[in-house]
Amino acid sequence: xxxxxLPLIAVIVMIPILVLGLGSDPSxxxxxxxxxxxxxxxLPMLTDPSRTMSTxxxxxxxxxxxxxxxxxxxxxxxxxxxxxxxxxxxxxxxAINWRxxxxxxxxxxxxxxxxxxxxxxxxxxxxxxxxxVYGAPETFLINSEGxxxxxxxxxxNRTLWEQEFVPRIAELAN
Amino acid sequence: xxxLLSMLxxxxxxxxxxxxxxxxxxxxxxxxxxxxxxxxxVRCVTCQNQNIKDSSAFIAADLRREIRRMxxxxxxxxxxxxxxxxxxxxxxxxxxxxxxxxxxxWIAPFLLVFFGGIAIARVVRHRMTLPVxxxxxxxxxxx
Amino acid sequence: MIPEIGHFALILALxxxxxxxxxxxxxxxxxxxxxxxxxxxxxxxxxxxxxVSFGCLIWAFVNDDFSVLYVAKNSQLLLPTPYxxxxxxxxxxxxLLMWILILTIWTAAVxxxxxxxxxxxxxxxxxxxxxxxxxxxxxxxxxxNPFERLIPAAIDGADLNPLLQDPGLAIHPPILYIGYVGFSxxxxxxxxxxxxxDLDQNWARxxxxxxxxxxxxxxxxxxxxxxxxxxxxxxxxxxxWDPVENxxxxxxxxxxxxxHSLAVTxxxxxxxxxxxxxxxxxxxxxxxGTFLVRSGIIVSVHAFATDPTRGFFILTFLAIVxxxxxxLYAWRxxxxxxxxxxxxxSRETFLLLNNVLLVIATILVLLGTLAPxxxxxxxxxxxxxxxxxxxxxFLVPMIPxxxxxxxGMHTAWRKQNSGPWMRLFRLPVIAAVxxxxxxxxxxxxxxxxMLIIGCSAAAWIVISSxxxxxxxxxxxEGVAGITRSALGMSIAHLxxxxxxxxxxxxxxxxxxxxxxxxxGETLEVAGLQFEFRELREVQGPNYTxxxxxxxxxxxxxxxxxxxxxxxxxLVQKNWMTxxxxxxxxxxxxxxxxxxxxxxxxxxxxxxxxxxxxxxWIGAFIMAMGGLVTVTxxxxxxxxx
Numbered sequence: 001x002x003x004x005x006l007p008l009i010a011v012i013v014m015i016p017i018l019v020l021g022l023g024s025d026p027s028x029x030x031x032x033x034x035x036x037x038x039x040x041x042x043l044p045m046l047t048d049p050s051r052t053m054s055t056x057x058x059x060x061x062x063x064x065x066x067x068x069x070x071x072x073x074x075x076x077x078x079x080x081x082x083x084x085x086x087x088x089x090x091x092x093x094x095a096i097n098w099r100x101x102x103x104x105x106x107x108x109x110x111x112x113x114x115x116x117x118x119x120x121x122x123x124x125x126x127x128x129x130x131x132x133v134y135g136a137p138e139t140f141l142i143n144s145e146g147x148x149x150x151x152x153x154x155x156x157n158r159t160l161w162e163q164e165f166v167p168r169i170a171e172l173a174n
Numbered sequence: 175x176x177x178l179l180s181m182l183x184x185x186x187x188x189x190x191x192x193x194x195x196x197x198x199x200x201x202x203x204x205x206x207x208x209x210x211x212x213x214x215x216v217r218c219v220t221c222q223n224q225n226i227k228d229s230s231a232f233i234a235a236d237l238r239r240e241i242r243r244m245x246x247x248x249x250x251x252x253x254x255x256x257x258x259x260x261x262x263x264x265x266x267x268x269x270x271x272x273x274x275x276x277x278x279x280w281i282a283p284f285l286l287v288f289f290g291g292i293a294i295a296r297v298v299r300h301r302m303t304l305p306v307x308x309x310x311x312x313x314x315x316x317x
Numbered sequence: 318m319i320p321e322i323g324h325f326a327l328i329l330a331l332x333x334x335x336x337x338x339x340x341x342x343x344x345x346x347x348x349x350x351x352x353x354x355x356x357x358x359x360x361x362x363x364x365x366x367x368x369v370s371f372g373c374l375i376w377a378f379v380n381d382d383f384s385v386l387y388v389a390k391n392s393q394l395l396l397p398t399p400y401x402x403x404x405x406x407x408x409x410x411x412x413l414l415m416w417i418l419i420l421t422i423w424t425a426a427v428x429x430x431x432x433x434x435x436x437x438x439x440x441x442x443x444x445x446x447x448x449x450x451x452x453x454x455x456x457x458x459x460x461x462n463p464f465e466r467l468i469p470a471a472i473d474g475a476d477l478n479p480l481l482q483d484p485g486l487a488i489h490p491p492i493l494y495i496g497y498v499g500f501s502x503x504x505x506x507x508x509x510x511x512x513x514x515d516l517d518q519n520w521a522r523x524x525x526x527x528x529x530x531x532x533x534x535x536x537x538x539x540x541x542x543x544x545x546x547x548x549x550x551x552x553x554x555x556x557x558w559d560p561v562e563n564x565x566x567x568x569x570x571x572x573x574x575x576x577h578s579l580a581v582t583x584x585x586x587x588x589x590x591x592x593x594x595x596x597x598x599x600x601x602x603x604x605x606g607t608f609l610v611r612s613g614i615i616v617s618v619h620a621f622a623t624d625p626t627r628g629f630f631i632l633t634f635l636a637i638v639x640x641x642x643x644x645l646y647a648w649r650x651x652x653x654x655x656x657x658x659x660x661x662x663s664r665e666t667f668l669l670l671n672n673v674l675l676v677i678a679t680i681l682v683l684l685g686t687l688a689p690x691x692x693x694x695x696x697x698x699x700x701x702x703x704x705x706x707x708x709x710x711f712l713v714p715m716i717p718x719x720x721x722x723x724x725g726m727h728t729a730w731r732k733q734n735s736g737p738w739m740r741l742f743r744l745p746v747i748a749a750v751x752x753x754x755x756x757x758x759x760x761x762x763x764x765x766x767m768l769i770i771g772c773s774a775a776a777w778i779v780i781s782s783x784x785x786x787x788x789x790x791x792x793x794e795g796v797a798g799i800t801r802s803a804l805g806m807s808i809a810h811l812x813x814x815x816x817x818x819x820x821x822x823x824x825x826x827x828x829x830x831x832x833x834x835x836x837g838e839t840l841e842v843a844g845l846q847f848e849f850r851e852l853r854e855v856q857g858p859n860y861t862x863x864x865x866x867x868x869x870x871x872x873x874x875x876x877x878x879x880x881x882x883x884x885x886x887l888v889q890k891n892w893m894t895x896x897x898x899x900x901x902x903x904x905x906x907x908x909x910x911x912x913x914x915x916x917x918x919x920x921x922x923x924x925x926x927x928x929x930x931x932x933w934i935g936a937f938i939m940a941m942g943g944l945v946t947v948t949x950x951x952x953x954x955x956x957x
Contacts, residue, residue, distance in 0.1 A: 304658025
């Protein structure tokens, strides 16, 4: 009798796995840097190539790093929210302009507004790869020691901000 | 969330346009062969289940470029794998690593065949003790 | 109006399906002939209404009715009419309706061609098939109605994905589904037997042809998919171990084990519980495949764009069906143990090995497909399992299987004397090894251990398959001296041999070259000269294309012209790569255009693929072997 129950048992074990699979999004990648220091980088600034933006800039305060590009539809969608966020002076937003055309990016910012404390220009995408970026827009939450606390993929809006970022930022303040 | 992600994906989804490097990466045929084998085993992190050899997404091209650079610097396949895993996790490798949580995967085939063999041996040994019986009503291939 | 008729027909079909399942099953339980006879008529009725529904959907597509949401999403005014028809099954709702249609066709076929089968058994079989219909019809009506309206109607549709605008891809799903769904018949026979509490050699004889036909369609369906991927996706690969491909391959592996297990049950009344379990598993894997592809649970370019709610419904249905079947199995199977035996050297032993190795292969494919999910569930992060693992894992049980195949075919039932047996194989084994060394060396210039193993194994299967047909041909009676069953077996195994040889040679000796080519330039790949003659613009019915023209020569001798294209479809604006292929029986020359990297300079991928056609020819011959066995007179239960 025992061995005839084996197939049934195997199936009963497999079902929860499939149910759990239904709950998760197979195309979302978790960041490898959660709980670790943000990868070292040094990029010429978008607005002024003679100056650089680097990991050091992320130390000393809780900040956001936003990965964006002018060819990215979602970035355009979230831009309005980023402007609001910048205006509210809650948190400094740094940016990595990823795989973009410098002139296009500058035009974008001058036309639609610049919410960024500083924007690094990553023309060949090398830094993007170092950060494990797999799509734009992405937004990283960095603590005052320069450690990655959270990564959000996709365009941000007020609801998602309140859901995902506000609680985490509050936790960091404690 | 899914819609947002597909907007993301739309930004650079490969649409059955294949990716071709514009020339041989390496003059040395051994290096070239090693390069081609390697890029076939690295996953394009934005695509729907493609390797970076076949994908036309720009991130695949970027990753190929990085791999060429690392190979040029003399890094081994393991070191290149480490580079990718540090940034994208084991997700980026189509060949699961030989250690840790994926070790089971590599042992599984041999384990299964081993236990299968034992099971077969037991069944056959049992059946050998039973009477072979009479010829059934079916005719079969003459042998 | 027509879409509403289609919708209504489905509802009618559902009510008939309920009758078809409840009444005969109750009738069988109570030995009520009147109730049992309801089975056949209701199954014909259900088929009629589902066919009407499907017809309405085709009508909506062909007549560009963009007030139907499904049509608006998947069709377009300029789409050539044949593709308007194939667009019906190009996405979730329509392909689900096709699944249901094919289920009703199988059911009606069972109802029609079963006059030699006892009413009680048939009533149960059709009843179970009816229950499956009920489940799928409910799924369609509640969550996936293809006739949902779009108000206001669209002026033009969103177009069928250009990837699907291809004849190969148009017929691949129907043929695949005929196979997939066909395993429901073996499943129903198994359930019917378990409900009745008895399973004998007659049962196996009745079940066998249905299973073989389903299997052969699945074989062709998978081969078509592989061939399509090869010429359409532009990369020259023919199998990617993609989760959706695996979803179709697993039922095939178990189906193969099933038809062999049925042979043992029919012949000697052995392996009864094996056969039952395999019949349950084959269809369960079909259902699992349906789930995987439509639930959004896996990432694949093949997956239907659908959502977790539907996935949840299918999973629930899958759970009920499979758990129900396995509970029946745990209850009934122990009593089925037979008391006959067989000796160590016997066909039974080989078929047992066959079953076990195929099951191991299936478990491995399932493991590789689901492991990323399992690891993620255990908080191990996301991992990828791709071709590098699958290829090695799959070969572990397959190499022994392939070698044993040639031996088992010629081993007697019950007890085979080792003397004559070994003598039979002496020459073939030697010949196989010689061919295994000579073939790669002489035709392709290189040998290695893996190559010798692969080529010898393939040659071994081919030679072994030919032993029986050749012997009977030499005898006076010719082809009449060999039963259809045995002939079919030889043909099918011959197909396996051809398949193995195709895979071995193309993997070992295929050459791929990515280069930049200037118009007018000639490149040499695999000893052949490819001259990039010109680039021109081409107009298609719903696309424009840039076409490259390359001429291939061997020395001075002209071999052929290939025309790789890059197409832009007018509505979706995607760019598609259409490879230019020059096929011959012993090699394919495969060229794909990349991007323009300079003035008159393009990146080009040129591939030389020796014996690649053998892969699909081999699969097709396997299927033909199956077809031949089905025509054996002893399975003609309809002819009474």
